Amino acid sequence: MESSAIFAALKTKFGEAAIDLNEDGPEAFAMVPSELIPDVCQHLRDAPEFDCDLFSCLTGVDLKGLKGETDDGFEVIYNIESTGKAHCVSLRTRVAREKPEIPSVSSIWETADWHERESFDLLGIVFTGHPNLVRILCADDWIGYPLRKDYEFPTEYHGIVCEFEGNEDGTWGGHPG
Amino acid sequence: MSPSRDVKGSKTKMADTANMNTNVHEPPDVRTEELLLNMGPQHPSTHGVLKVVAKTDGELVLECEPVVGYLHRCFEKCAESGSYVQAVPYTDRLDYLMAMGNNLGYCLAVEALMKVEIPEYADYIRVLVTELNRIGSHLIAVGTFGLDTGAITPFFYAFRDREMVLDILEEICGQRLNYNYIRPGGVAYDLPEGILDKISTFIDHMEKSLEEINNLLTYNGIFIHRTANVGVMTPEVAIKYGVTGPNLRSTGVKRDLRKLRPYSIYDRFEFNICTGTGEYGTIGDCWNRHIVRTQEIIESIKILRQVLNAMPTEGEHLAKATARKFRPPKGAAYTAVENSKGELGFYIASDGTDEPWRVKCRAPSFHNVSVLPALANGTMLADLVIILGSLDIVLGEIDR
Numbered sequence: 001m002e003s004s005a006i007f008a009a010l011k012t013k014f015g016e017a018a019i020d021l022n023e024d025g026p027e028a029f030a031m032v033p034s035e036l037i038p039d040v041c042q043h044l045r046d047a048p049e050f051d052c053d054l055f056s057c058l059t060g061v062d063l064k065g066l067k068g069e070t071d072d073g074f075e076v077i078y079n080i081e082s083t084g085k086a087h088c089v090s091l092r093t094r095v096a097r098e099k100p101e102i103p104s105v106s107s108i109w110e111t112a113d114w115h116e117r118e119s120f121d122l123l124g125i126v127f128t129g130h131p132n133l134v135r136i137l138c139a140d141d142w143i144g145y146p147l148r149k150d151y152e153f154p155t156e157y158h159g160i161v162c163e164f165e166g167n168e169d170g171t172w173g174g175h176p177g
Numbered sequence: 178m179s180p181s182r183d184v185k186g187s188k189t190k191m192a193d194t195a196n197m198n199t200n201v202h203e204p205p206d207v208r209t210e211e212l213l214l215n216m217g218p219q220h221p222s223t224h225g226v227l228k229v230v231a232k233t234d235g236e237l238v239l240e241c242e243p244v245v246g247y248l249h250r251c252f253e254k255c256a257e258s259g260s261y262v263q264a265v266p267y268t269d270r271l272d273y274l275m276a277m278g279n280n281l282g283y284c285l286a287v288e289a290l291m292k293v294e295i296p297e298y299a300d301y302i303r304v305l306v307t308e309l310n311r312i313g314s315h316l317i318a319v320g321t322f323g324l325d326t327g328a329i330t331p332f333f334y335a336f337r338d339r340e341m342v343l344d345i346l347e348e349i350c351g352q353r354l355n356y357n358y359i360r361p362g363g364v365a366y367d368l369p370e371g372i373l374d375k376i377s378t379f380i381d382h383m384e385k386s387l388e389e390i391n392n393l394l395t396y397n398g399i400f401i402h403r404t405a406n407v408g409v410m411t412p413e414v415a416i417k418y419g420v421t422g423p424n425l426r427s428t429g430v431k432r433d434l435r436k437l438r439p440y441s442i443y444d445r446f447e448f449n450i451c452t453g454t455g456e457y458g459t460i461g462d463c464w465n466r467h468i469v470r471t472q473e474i475i476e477s478i479k480i481l482r483q484v485l486n487a488m489p490t491e492g493e494h495l496a497k498a499t500a501r502k503f504r505p506p507k508g509a510a511y512t513a514v515e516n517s518k519g520e521l522g523f524y525i526a527s528d529g530t531d532e533p534w535r536v537k538c539r540a541p542s543f544h545n546v547s548v549l550p551a552l553a554n555g556t557m558l559a560d561l562v563i564i565l566g567s568l569d570i571v572l573g574e575i576d577r
Contacts (some may be wrong), residue, residue: 026290027510053416057511059524059537067528068507077524079511079539083416083432090511111419114547122253137249137576146251147535 001087003028006050013043029077029090034102037078037093041105044080044089052089054081055109060119064097064149073097074125078105095125104130122147211239214558218247222325222562225572227546229561236557243546248576256536261287261361261503264536269355271521271540271574274317277310277346278516279574280359285440286512286523287361290505298492299363300442305484306349306358308477309376312383313342314517315423315470315477318569322467323394325566326403331394338386341379348372361503363495373485380478387474395471404467405458408552408564412461418551419544422519423469424568427453428461434515446483448476463567470569504531511539518542518569540574 001009004023007030011019019040020031032040044052057079064072071094078091095102104127106113116127117136124145127133135142144151155162217228226247232240252271256264268283269276281303288295295303320335343353348369350358358365394400410420412428425432433450435443451472453465505527513522519541526535545568553561 025508025510027508054421055419056513056520057522057524057537057539059511059535061509061526061535066534067530077509077511079522079524083430086437109419110417110551111544111547114543122251135246137246137251139246146254147257 001049001085003087003089006087006089009049010040010043014040027090029092031092031094034076034093034095037091038103038105038108040091041078041080041108045108050089051082051084052080054083055079055105055111055115056081056088058112058115058119060123060125060147062123062147062149063094074100074123076102076119076125100125101128102126103128104133106130121145124148209234216561218244223565224321224570227565227570227572227575229549229565231558231561233558236559238553238556238558238561241550241553241561243549245543245546245572245575248572250577252538252577253536257533260531261505261533264533265360266355266357268538269357271538271577272314272516272518272542272571273354273573274571275310275314275517276354276356277307277359278314278514278521280356281307281441282512282514282516282521283523284359284361285514286510286525287503287505289510289512290508290525290527291361291503293362293496295363295441296493296496297442298489299494299496301484301488302364302368302494303359303441304443304446305376305481305488306346306356306364308480308484309342309345311477311517312474313339313346315474316342318423318470318517319390319394319467319474322566322569323400325562326400328394328397328400331390334386334390334393338383341382345372345375345379348375360495363493365495367491367494373488376481377485380481383474384478387471391471395468401457401464404463404563404567407458407463407560408556408567409459410461410548410552414548414551415461418548420519420548421544422516422541423451423473424466424519424545424548426451427466427469429453434513434520438513440512440514443480445487446480448479451476463563466567466569504529509535513539516541518571518574519545521574538574538577540577542568542570542572542575543577546570546575 007021010030014036018033018036022029044050059077061075063069063075073094073096075092075094080089104116106116114136116130117133119125120127120133121135121138122145212233214231214233215228216231217223218226223229228244230242230244231238252267255267265280265283268279271279316335316339320332323331346356347353349372350356350366410428412430415425415428429452431450431452436450451469453460454468458464507527507529509526511522511524513520521541522539524537525533528534552564
């Protein structure tokens, strides 16, 4: 199925208002309210016309400080594929910074388990209903969420001192010239 | 050969002791409680700093859980902190056995946002180095898998041949493992003189050498006994856990992104998608995962021959229009390529500046290792090592 046909079918099923389409950018996606994510995902996996069995990728993005963006919450992107039908779907949802909670889809695709743990680990997005939402890449006692734009680098970890205090302009990256 | 897997109830007292001599001190009961065993993070059979926590009952693995993250350096944060081009060397260190593929995946994702036209000559070079690197990566997988099963000699054969790949790649870009060669817009340098002849000589050699490796390892009776019917993965389980690449194809699913959504110029070449044959064992077991990799070396050789035949003799290796600093328009997209381990995807979000707002890497090994409990629970501890070896994981991209 073409992605436009998939989105049209989703609109019919979940209502015109629930699915907000964006087909202008480099990747067409449907913006879905976070509470609807499990239902839409379950439908995409189970409905025979979609048959989306492969959960490719889950990405969390911190929107704080993004140019032209009034929202300072998080965007979560679900890239889903059907191996049988060879089509791809991209869903996005947004959550508020104060309460970054999204229902988990780990019961729909096993892969989502580790992906959601990673997003929790690096961005602090909470996936409610996840069976084991603990850090996966960082150490268990790590403080803060490194991929948040307001993350403060630790100056010390278990006696290991980090003496680099950032560039003079307050950034951490390197730009030769 | 199927050793008795029924370890439970193996607490057998020596029945004859009572009749022999009543004064003999009876051995205390064999302890049968479950034992929590930490394999790794420093363990040669885990192929890197991976820890597997296994709950065992004697030799039987009741449950196991891979614990990852020991090599974490937050590649994604590093990529956000510099410009688009500066992130390329970091991608080398993801799957460090297939760095060209990582470079290519990342650059294609950047180019998808930029909509840059790549010179045809550069596209040919990209396919050339990527397929060479794929052969090198599969040789490691084949060699070290043999090592896991106790076959030491094939490992040296595989490494001898991989050395030739590394020599060629070193001549092209000056590096043996972390190439930083494919850049957004093309490749960093033109090919050195006479390299195509060397590649041609190598692939002729590789074809013969692979037969040797197959005779030594793939069709070796001990190896077949050790790997066939071990760790059988069904297509459903594989897809549920997001397993891709040779591991998925070994279960019979014909999914190769080079065919499914051809990127670069892969649509110009004839090659087959190799799947598990079931010649020995069951489709989806360790032996079939191994045979897919050896077959894919042949397919890469096929692609290389076609590249050598069709390649223009000279041309631009880097798009002229490529500015020193990339500023893709605001937007985001997910782009995936077929790496030697599976689907390598990059989700890149641009805010319109020369630094990416967000780079997410979908690493194939991250998914391939997550399926381990589903395959290894209920097997013998020795099989856990074999199953792990057959999945061909690289910790550099799991931990990122």
